[in-house]
Amino acid sequence: MDTPVLWQFTSSHFNEKARWALDFKQIPHVRHSLVPGFHVPVIKKMTGLTQVPVLRLNGAIVTDSTKIIESLERAYPEPPLYPADEDERRRALELEDFFDEELGPYIRRWFFYEARENPEFFHAAFVSHASRAVQLARRAMSPLISPMMRRLMDINPESAKVAYEKTLAAMDRLENELRPSGYLVGDHFTVADLTAAALLSPIVRPPEFPYGSDLVPPPPIAKVRAELEPRPSFQWALKIYREHRGKSAEVAEDRNASQGAKRSDSTTVN
């Protein structure tokens, strides 16, 4: 099997979902960390879309964290993220879908709205890994890229308010769905736990989150974090990270292997 290659944003929660699955299964993989805005031509060439994460797995290009986990589960079944029992598997996938749709986009929208006055925070989270030249170019282009991204993500005061309410509602559901085992499905860690904890990471800021920055979050985010910290779902996410995040399986790129992905030699799954 080829070494899988992940194209990602460092601090993104949907990217964390895919990355966590690779790490959980201890699949040696290469990561290309892209800078938001500059990622567009790279990803568009590969997938026709612009979203990350994108995974190249045995010649196929897979987009979307849910599809990525599904294909990893098929290619590397052990340790499993899907329950063996059919009913439990259905429940785990339904919960994954719920958090993907009802938590992920909303927590992000709220977060970016509250961080809008703090370009340094955004820079530390998404750009600081890049070369000095790319960092300078990204700073220079920020007045163009940032408003465009806010428009694309529908970030404004009204949508941010709704997004915060939706985030709280998703936390309510998480608390209601938890089993006596402390997991969302059965008595093991599954894709449902991974998804909910990864997608809560922008607020929870677990110490095990890779690429965490030491920068103090902008005051509105720090305030909400302190308010939500006592909630069972918040404490649960910290515990899931502590017990299951594990260590990175990232490896250095093999310079002899082919770089990037060409549409002509890959199948796109999305």
Ligand SMILES: N[C@@H](CCC(=O)N[C@@H](CS)C(=O)NCC(=O)O)C(=O)O
């Ligand atoms: N449903 C997708 C969501 C992925 C997503 O929203 N990715 C964001 C980063 S968190 C992105 O790539 N945004 C930039 C863009 O769409 O160009 C998944 O699960 O992978």
